[in-house]
Amino acid sequence: MGLIKSENDIRQMAESGRIAALILKELVEAAKPGVTTRQLNDMAVRRIQEEGVKPSFLNQGGFPAVLCTSVNEVVVHGLPSDVELQEGDIVGLDFGVVYNGWHSDTAVTVAVGEVSYEAKRIMEVAKRSLRLGIKKARPGVTTGDIGNTIQRFVEGEGYSVVRELVGHGIGRELHEDPQVPNYGRRGAGDVLKAGMVIAIEPMIINGPADLKLARDGFGYASPTNALTAHFEHTIAITEEGSVILTKT
Numbered sequence: 203m204g205l206i207k208s209e210n211d212i213r214q215m216a217e218s219g220r221i222a223a224l225i226l227k228e229l230v231e232a233a234k235p236g237v238t239t240r241q242l243n244d245m246a247v248r249r250i251q252e253e254g255v256k257p258s259f260l261n262q263g264g265f266p267a268v269l270c271t272s273v274n275e276v277v278v279h280g281l282p283s284d285v286e287l288q289e290g291d292i293v294g295l296d297f298g299v300v301y302n303g304w305h306s307d308t309a310v311t312v313a314v315g316e317v318s319y320e321a322k323r324i325m326e327v328a329k330r331s332l333r334l335g336i337k338k339a340r341p342g343v344t345t346g347d348i349g350n351t352i353q354r355f356v357e358g359e360g361y362s363v364v365r366e367l368v369g370h371g372i373g374r375e376l377h378e379d380p381q382v383p384n385y386g387r388r389g390a391g392d393v394l395k396a397g398m399v400i401a402i403e404p405m406i407i408n409g410p411a412d413l414k415l416a417r418d419g420f421g422y423a424s425p426t427n428a429l430t431a432h433f434e435h436t437i438a439i440t441e442e443g444s445v446i447l448t449k450t
Contacts, residue, residue, distance in 0.1 A: 205380070206397035207373060211304070212438045212447070215373070215399055218255070218301035219436050219447030222308050225249045226297045227450055229269070235289045235315045239271035242295070243282035250299060258298030258305045258376050265420055270296035270309075272421055277364055277405050277413065277430040278309075280421035289315035292325060294432040298376065305376045307401045308448035309434035321429060324408050327359045328431035331384075331404040336437055339394060339402065339444040345382050346390030352404050353385040362411035367422065369403045372436055396441045403434035 207215065228249065229242050246269040250257055257268035265279070272280035272294035273287070280294070287293060296309035311325050331352045338351045356363050369382030380392035384404045394400075409428030416423040424430055436448045 205371060205378070206395060207399055207438070208397070211373070212399065214302050215304045215306065215436070215438065216447045218299055218304045218306040219308065220450065221253050221255055221301060222297055222299045222306040223448045223450045225253070225299070226295060226308055226310065229295050229297065230310060230312050233287060233293055233295065233312050233314055236286050238284050238286050239273070239280070239282040239293070240284050242271060243267045243269045246297060253299070256300040258300055258307060262376060270294070272296070272430070272432065275424045275427045275430060276416050276421040277407065277424065278367060278422055278432055280416060281418040283418065287314045290317050292317055292321045292429065292431065296432065296434065303374055305372050305374070306436050306448055307372055307376065307434060308436060309403060309432050311431040311433060320408065324361065324406065324429050324431045327356060327361055328404050328406045328433050331356050331406065332402060332433040332435065335402045335404065336435060336444055336446065339400070339437060339439060341394055341396050341439060341441060343394050344389055344391045345380055345394070346386035347388050348402065349383040349386030349391070350388050356404065356406050361406045361408055364405040364407065364413065365411055366413055367405060369401050372399055372401050394439050396439055398439040399436065399447070400439070401434055401436050403432065405432045406430065
């Protein structure tokens with residue numbers, strides 16, 4: 203797939219991102235104690251149909267839902283289920299749509315009711331690390347520069363960054379080159395150029411960076427049941443820096 207998108211391509215990806223962000227915002231507001239993650243997925247299915255777009259995640263690697271719902275120790279790719287969200291949980295909602303053949307990909311981790319100080323802190327660190335990664339992204343910077351920026355901040359706050367799963371290029375396919383790790387060395391990796399569109403997605407753990415397959419067969423979880431957090435935006439690289447495509 204072509205790494206460099208035209209201005210028209212990016213305009214269409216921005217519309218894909220706007221729709222994904224709008225639906226995700228509604229899902230965040232619906233994530234309350236007593237709600238099941240399957241109900242959130244059903245809501246996402248309905249909103250996808252209403253907006254006239256297609257789901258990005260359905261059938262990716264056999265995934266049978268349109269929304270990833272990852273609770274507490276599950277970092278990413280959690281499968282929606284009939285288990286109710288509980289007061290004090292944190293849940294990662296990872297979502298994307300296809301508009302005119304163009305994918306978007308975005309994620310947030312949200313509090314379910316009142317949560318602990320530690321839950322609030324890990325979410326804030328993950329969110330800030332994403333902002334730092336986006337701020338770093340501009341032409342001439344490498345994917346290693348972005349990963350190094352995220353890694354140094356996250357580890358400086360006492361958390362680990364996931365290494366087995368990474369951000370990615372995005373466009374006509376959900377996952378394209380280049381890979382965008384959340385760790386790395388300055389100057390290493392692929393050089394960013396204007397016209398590239400990438401998804402930056404820090405995944406962090408309050409414990410070792412190890413992962414295990416979750417019981418649902420799709421999610422990846424901390425083997426020590428440590429809290430995790432995940433945030434993601436799709437961004438376009440421009441001559442001036444970067445532009446977030448997945449925001450309302």
